[in-house]
Amino acid sequence: MRKVRFGLVACLAIAACSSAEDHSGTQAAADDENAAIAGPGKADSPFSACQVSAALLRASDPSLDKDALRAAGVHSRAATQIAKAKAGADGTLGTEDDVAFHTLEELDAVPWVGPAALRQLAAPSAAHCALVPVPEAAPIFSPRATRDESHLARAEQLIDSATSNVDIAMYSFSDSGIQAAIGRAVQRGVRVRFIYDPAGAEAKSPAGTRSAALEALGADVRFVNKIMHHKFMIVDGPHDDVDSALSATLLTGSGNWSGSAGTRYDENTVELRGEVRLTLRFQKEFNHLWENSRDFDAGAGFQPAASLPIGDWMLLSDPEASVAFTSANFDVFSNNLGPGFSVVAGRNEVADRLVELIQNAETSIWIASGHLRSRPVSEALIAKVAQSPGLDVRVYLDGQEYVSAYTSQSEADDQAACVSAAGSSESKLQACYDKAFHWSYPVATTDGIQLRFKHYSYRWHYSYAPQMHHKYMLVDGTVLASGSYNLSDNAEHQTMENMVVYRGDRHAGLTQAFADNFEGMWSTGEAAGSFQTLLNEVKNGSGTVPIVYDAMALTHAQVTELKAAIRDACPEVDSQEFRVHPQKHMTCKRSP
Numbered sequence: 001m002r003k004v005r006f007g008l009v010a011c012l013a014i015a016a017c018s019s020a021e022d023h024s025g026t027q028a029a030a031d032d033e034n035a036a037i038a039g040p041g042k043a044d045s046p047f048s049a050c051q052v053s054a055a056l057l058r059a060s061d062p063s064l065d066k067d068a069l070r071a072a073g074v075h076s077r078a079a080t081q082i083a084k085a086k087a088g089a090d091g092t093l094g095t096e097d098d099v100a101f102h103t104l105e106e107l108d109a110v111p112w113v114g115p116a117a118l119r120q121l122a123a124p125s126a127a128h129c130a131l132v133p134v135p136e137a138a139p140i141f142s143p144r145a146t147r148d149e150s151h152l153a154r155a156e157q158l159i160d161s162a163t164s165n166v167d168i169a170m171y172s173f174s175d176s177g178i179q180a181a182i183g184r185a186v187q188r189g190v191r192v193r194f195i196y197d198p199a200g201a202e203a204k205s206p207a208g209t210r211s212a213a214l215e216a217l218g219a220d221v222r223f224v225n226k227i228m229h230h231k232f233m234i235v236d237g238p239h240d241d242v243d244s245a246l247s248a249t250l251l252t253g254s255g256n257w258s259g260s261a262g263t264r265y266d267e268n269t270v271e272l273r274g275e276v277r278l279t280l281r282f283q284k285e286f287n288h289l290w291e292n293s294r295d296f297d298a299g300a301g302f303q304p305a306a307s308l309p310i311g312d313w314m315l316l317s318d319p320e321a322s323v324a325f326t327s328a329n330f331d332v333f334s335n336n337l338g339p340g341f342s343v344v345a346g347r348n349e350v351a352d353r354l355v356e357l358i359q360n361a362e363t364s365i366w367i368a369s370g371h372l373r374s375r376p377v378s379e380a381l382i383a384k385v386a387q388s389p390g391l392d393v394r395v396y397l398d399g400q401e402y403v404s405a406y407t408s409q410s411e412a413d414d415q416a417a418c419v420s421a422a423g424s425s426e427s428k429l430q431a432c433y434d435k436a437f438h439w440s441y442p443v444a445t446t447d448g449i450q451l452r453f454k455h456y457s458y459r460w461h462y463s464y465a466p467q468m469h470h471k472y473m474l475v476d477g478t479v480l481a482s483g484s485y486n487l488s489d490n491a492e493h494q495t496m497e498n499m500v501v502y503r504g505d506r507h508a509g510l511t512q513a514f515a516d517n518f519e520g521m522w523s524t525g526e527a528a529g530s531f532q533t534l535l536n537e538v539k540n541g542s543g544t545v546p547i548v549y550d551a552m553a554l555t556h557a558q559v560t561e562l563k564a565a566i567r568d569a570c571p572e573v574d575s576q577e578f579r580v581h582p583q584k585h586m587t588c589k590r591s592p
Contacts, residue, residue, distance in 0.1 A: 030075040035114020039104045041505070047118060050132055050246050052104050053276040053316060054125035055118045057242050059107055060086060060100040060313040062093050072124055078110070078117035085110050100313035128246040132274035137502065137510040141517050142255060142267035143466070147177070150262030151255050151269035156181040158235050158249055158271075162190045165239045167286045169195040169230035169496075171484070172256035173210060179217070186218030191239070195230075195289055199223035199296040211296045220302040222293035225340035226330070227495040230285075231256055231269075231484050237283050238308050245279045245314075252282065252500065254370075254471045254484060265469040266368070266454065266521060268482060270500075270510065277318040278500065284310035285325050289496065292332045292339040320504035324350045326485070326497040343493045345427040350485050350499045351376040351492050354473060357501070358384050361475045364392035366518050368470040372397050373488035378439035385448030395451040396521055398468040400460040401440045402453050402559050408441035434489040444556040452522065455554045458547040458566050458573055461582040466551055468521070471499075472514060479503045480511045525552035531562070538565045544587040545570040 038045040039052055058064065058072065059082050069079035088097030101107040107118070122129070144150040152175045159166055159181040166185060173179075173196065182192055194214055200223040202209035211221045232252035238245040255267035272278060287307050295302075328349040330341035351374055358365060358380040365381065372378060372395065385393055403411070415437055422428035444451040454468035472482035483499035491497050502510055525531060530552045538545055545566060554562070566573055570588035578585050 029116040029120070030077060031112055031114030031116045033077075033111050035112075035116070037104060037108045037113075037115055037118055039108075046115070047122075048129060050125070050129035050274055050276070051118070051122040054129060054243065054246055055121035056101050056104070056107055056316055057245075057276075057314060058121045058124070060102075061242075062086070062098050062311075062313060065093055069121075072120070074117055074120045075112075077112035078114075078120070081110050081112045082107075082117075098313070102315070102317040125243045125246055128243050131247040137275070137507055138271045139253075139510060139513045139517075140269045140271070141513075142261060142265055142269075143263050145263070147175075147259060147262050151251075151253070151267070152178060152257060152259075152262045154269070154271065155233060155251060155257060158233070158251060159185050161249075162235050163188075164236050164244070165191045165193075167193050167234045167237060167283070167290075169228065169232050169286055169289065170257055171197045171227075171229045171231060172258055172261075174259065175257045175262075178257055179213065182214065182219050183217040192219040193286075193290060194219045194221045195228055195286070195293060196221055196223060196296075197228040200225070200294070203294075203296045206296070215296065215302075221296040222290060223296060224289055224293050224496060225337075228289070229484050229486075229491065229495045229497050232282055232286075232498065234279065234283055234286065237279060238310070240308060242280075242308065242314055245276045245283065247274070248276075248279045248283075249273045250275060250279050250282055252483065252498065254469055254482070260467075261469070265467045267469050268472065268514070268517070270482065275321060277316045278321050278323060280310055280314050280316070281323050282498075284315070285327060285498065288327060292341060294338040294340075320506045321500065321502055323483070323498055323500045324353045326350055326492055326495060329493055341496075345430045348376060348492055350497060351489075353499065353501065354481060354487075355380040357473065357475050357479060357481060361388075361391060363476045364474070365394075366392075366474040366515070367395045367487070368468065368472050368518055368521065369395075369487045370398045370401075370467060370469045370471065371486045371488050371491075372401055372439045372443065373436055373486075373490065374439070374492070375433050375437070375489055377487050378443055381443060381449060382446050385446060389448050391448065393449045394518075394522060395443060395449060396468065396518065396553065397440055397451065397453050398465075399453045399455040399457065399559075400465070400467075401438055402455070402556065403438040403441055404560065405441060408438060411437050430489075430493060434493050436488070436490065441556065450555075452553045452555055453559055454521065454524065454551050455559050455562075456549060456551040457582075458563060459578070459582045463583040464548055464586070470517075474511065474515055474518060477515055478508070478511060480507065480514050482514065522553055525550070531558055535562055535565055538562070538569050541590070543590070545573075545590050546586070547573055547588050548586040 040049045066079045066083035070076055086099045087093050088099050090097055140151040156177045162185050186192055196211055199211040199221050202211040206212045214221050235249040237248040250272040253269035255261040255269045261267050326349055329347040330343050333340055333342055355376050385391055415432055418432035422432055443449055471485050474480055480502045481499050485491055485497040485499040534549055569590055571591055573588045
């Protein structure tokens with residue numbers, strides 16, 4: 001980074017240019033007035049990303065005036081100018097016009113702040129930065145051959161590594177290994193907070209529930225009044241001081257903590273350490289939910305414990321990593337049942353981010369999602385290929401998203417009637433669009449879009465479904481959006497979700513790993529000729545007709561053809577018994 005120099009005066013007093021006396025009389029290395037800082041990523045930079053983050057946080061802290069900064073080891077001229085700059089126009093710290101330094105450029109622009117000042121600002125955080133020599137995002141994909149190779153084992157290991165606190169927000173949880181690790185953590189004195197979606201229902205009859213078992217171990221369990229669909233954990237996060245965010249570990253993705261998520265479903269879990277900007281945003285989200293949650297009370301008698309408020313001055317800018325939360329679509333309230341969230345019509349925090357990514361795509365858009373029921377995202381895809389017909393657009397969905405042309409038209413008619421009845425009411429219109437409309441057929445029949453299903457059964461049922469449970473989008477092979485967010489309007493307005501956007505050189509390896517994962521799923525069963533083999537067996541076989549089978553990546557037309565062949569070979573497949581109890585029927589008796 002280069003600063004514009006406005007008439008540099010030759011330094012006659014060499015000592016004054018190289019050092020400055022702090023308030024205690026000791027000497028601290030000083031900067032020249034317009035010294036420039038080469039940040040991380042520059043070939044000549046001596047600073048790590050952690051050091052820069054630590055310096056930005058310390059410089060922005062509204063509780064640190066010039067004397068406190070000098071006491072922390074910052075040379076006098078820099079301490080004075082930093083305090084002056086962040087105090088804003090009124091010259092007083094702790095007021096509304098305070099300024100934060102969210103980027104290195106902003107801090108570097110302060111007079112007398114250069115490499116020495118940055119090194120001094122970062123020095124008190126050296127112990128945290130030493131734990132994270134190179135920030136790196138590492139993905140774990142499911143399904144794995146065993147639980148011990150999965151994200152479940154990694155979550156257990158991370159909880160076992162915790163020294164001070166663990167915050168968990170999880171939709172579904174049944175893994176005994178993780179539960180045991182939580183118990184061990186509490187025994188070590190680690191504070192464990194758990195926002196758990198089923199806890200609301202379990203609180204009505206707590207005996208024998210998972211929530212009660214967690215509280216018996218010493219974890220404090222709470223729930224919110226909306227569907228809590230997050231799947232993230234923060235280990236040793238910023239509970240007491242912001243420096244802890246520098247070395248905290250964040251685990252987030254699509255995978256719940258269940259055996260199926262580890263060994264049967266297509267899932268992703270990303271482990272992030274040293275990603276202080278993302279960690280602080282996830283901590284802010286957790287605190288927001290926690291502060292507006294309701295207590296699961298199984299007699300554990302937990303005392304409320306305050307968390308470090310994550311102020312806006314802590315939310316450093318990062319062009320290579322950002323996150324959107326659907327909680328932004330809700331207002332908070334409190335009634336006789338406790339605090340809660342109410343949706344505000346017209347807000348689309350996550351969908352708007354995804355639509356923007358789609359609109360800015362230049363070469364490709366690849367989507368892997370368990371569902372495709374988001375009107376904004378689907379309409380943006382259709383509009384994009386009309387505008388850019390040469391774009392490589394691929395959509396891979398779970399088999400449960402397949403609907404016939406007839407069903408799709410019926411859903412469209414119902415929605416049109418709902419919209420007509422809603423009139424100009426924004427909330428009623430939103431309710432119409434939030435209904436489960438399957439966009440798979442309109443998207444699959446749009447020229448320029450390739451759509452495939454992970455197809456494994458004539459009729460979907462959770463008990464035997466090896467679900468395609470990812471929720472990610474790759475744009476131009478360089479931008480990745482991934483999180484807990486199902487591509488649905490219901491997820492946007494009735495559910496607490498997250499979607500992280502990774503980009504840039506720092507995350508090139510992560511993005512490539514997801515691209516490789518997508519390519520593998522996209523061709524499921526092709527090399528073995530699985531579709532044609534199964535179709536021939538259904539049409540020409542002599543035994544029973546298989547109606548649950550190995551997964552294949554099939555187009556809408558292929559699924560339609562296969563389902564028709566199964567019905568022809570075994571009309572009983574559409575009987576009331578088969579519809580009501582599909583889990584009891586893996587095969588069907590062939591019609592004479």
